[in-house]
Amino acid sequence: MHEFSVASMIVERVKGEASKHGARKVRRVEIKLGELTLVNPEQLKFNYMVLSQDPILRDSELIIEVIPGEVSCRECGFRGRPTYRDDPALHLAPIFSCPVCESPVEVIKGREIVISRVTLEF
Amino acid sequence: MSGEVVSPGEGEVFDIELEEELLEANRRLAEENRRMLDDLGVKAIDVMGSIGSGKTSLIERLIELHDRRERVAVLCGDLTTTIDMERIKRHGVKVLQINTGKECHLDANLVGKALRRLELKGVETLFIENVGNLICPAEFPLGAHKRVVVVSITEGEYTPLKHPYIFMDADIAVINKIDLAQAMGINPDKVAENVRKVAPDVDVIKTSCKTGEGVRDVAEALGIR
Numbered sequence: 001m002h003e004f005s006v007a008s009m010i011v012e013r014v015k016g017e018a019s020k021h022g023a024r025k026v027r028r029v030e031i032k033l034g035e036l037t038l039v040n041p042e043q044l045k046f047n048y049m050v051l052s053q054d055p056i057l058r059d060s061e062l063i064i065e066v067i068p069g070e071v072s073c074r075e076c077g078f079r080g081r082p083t084y085r086d087d088p089a090l091h092l093a094p095i096f097s098c099p100v101c102e103s104p105v106e107v108i109k110g111r112e113i114v115i116s117r118v119t120l121e122f
Numbered sequence: 123m124s125g126e127v128v129s130p131g132e133g134e135v136f137d138i139e140l141e142e143e144l145l146e147a148n149r150r151l152a153e154e155n156r157r158m159l160d161d162l163g164v165k166a167i168d169v170m171g172s173i174g175s176g177k178t179s180l181i182e183r184l185i186e187l188h189d190r191r192e193r194v195a196v197l198c199g200d201l202t203t204t205i206d207m208e209r210i211k212r213h214g215v216k217v218l219q220i221n222t223g224k225e226c227h228l229d230a231n232l233v234g235k236a237l238r239r240l241e242l243k244g245v246e247t248l249f250i251e252n253v254g255n256l257i258c259p260a261e262f263p264l265g266a267h268k269r270v271v272v273v274s275i276t277e278g279e280y281t282p283l284k285h286p287y288i289f290m291d292a293d294i295a296v297i298n299k300i301d302l303a304q305a306m307g308i309n310p311d312k313v314a315e316n317v318r319k320v321a322p323d324v325d326v327i328k329t330s331c332k333t334g335e336g337v338r339d340v341a342e343a344l345g346i347r
Binding site: 002005006009010013017021022023024027036037038094095096097103104107111112113114115116117118119120121122 | 129130131132133134135136137138139140141142143144145147225226227229257258260261262286287290319320321322323
């Protein structure tokens with residue numbers, strides 16, 4: 001939902017990095033996007049394209065690696081992927097209870113948005 | 123050759139490893155906000171929920187219950203209007219509007235700026251009304267001590283299942299407009315059950331900000347007077 005603000009953060013951060021190193025162009029930006037964030041990869045790519053019209057960023061590629069979510073159970077110690085509902089209407093909403101004992105789980109992975117690497121051309 | 127700086131030649135390509143968490147900057151600012159609030163002895167409450175769920179009404183009712191209004195302040199977040207601020211002003215409390223322009227949520231930076239503008243000395247309770255949205259505020263903590271999500275009967279019973287994150291990140295879920303339950307054909311207990319399915323630890327309180335029912339329970343759960 002806030003793909004626009006996330007894309008702006010990426011663009012600003014990458015522009016800063018390029019100018020710090022005196023690069024002529026940014027070729028590639030690699031992002032790790034947690035499965036359990038509220039950011040849609042396709043929309044993020046689209047917003048990045050819209051926002052990267054600056055000559056230094058134009059034609060740069062945004063590569064998104066989706067990081068699978070992981071939850072851990074406070075009661076039985078289960079650790080693993082969150083489960084999703086059977087209901088087709090709600091199939092994208094994860095269930096935050098333990099698939100083994102149904103106790104509440106904590107999210108330990110999958111809510112991150114990381115700029116992992118920037119490829120600069122000089 | 124000592125002292126010479128080696129720089130990349132024209133056309134050369136380098137990878138720069140960053141491994142930086144983008145949301146970390148917001149989290150750090152949220153922690154700064156919290157420290158500032160703690161130093162001033164202010165308890166901040168982030169009020170989230172859909173447009174029209176009753177966030178402003180809940181804040182108004184909670185202000186009415188407060189025995190010392192001079193100790194209450196409100197930050198109203200909205201895209202472009204000052205409608206909420208005008209409503210809050212009538213209650214004689216300090217209020218500041220934050221217009222986010224295009225942004226769908228408040229972030230810790232905007233709130234930090236507003237905190238510096240608002241005269242917070244002597245304030246005990248600060249309500250931060252988030253932008254009407256069930257998605258983005260979940261990902262942007264502001265530094266508040268408590269997070270409340272307001273969901274209304276008129277939204278139907280599925281909101282918690284559709285938006286689990288905002289309920290997971292909240293301390294209290296308020297089910298508002300229970301006075302309309304019969305007219306809407308919606309059972310408030312069913313909504314509460316759906317909240318518990320996604321967020322078993324959250325306190326669920328049913329209210330009608332129109333009649334005042336349940337509002338005192340919200341004040342108690344928030345620990346405000």
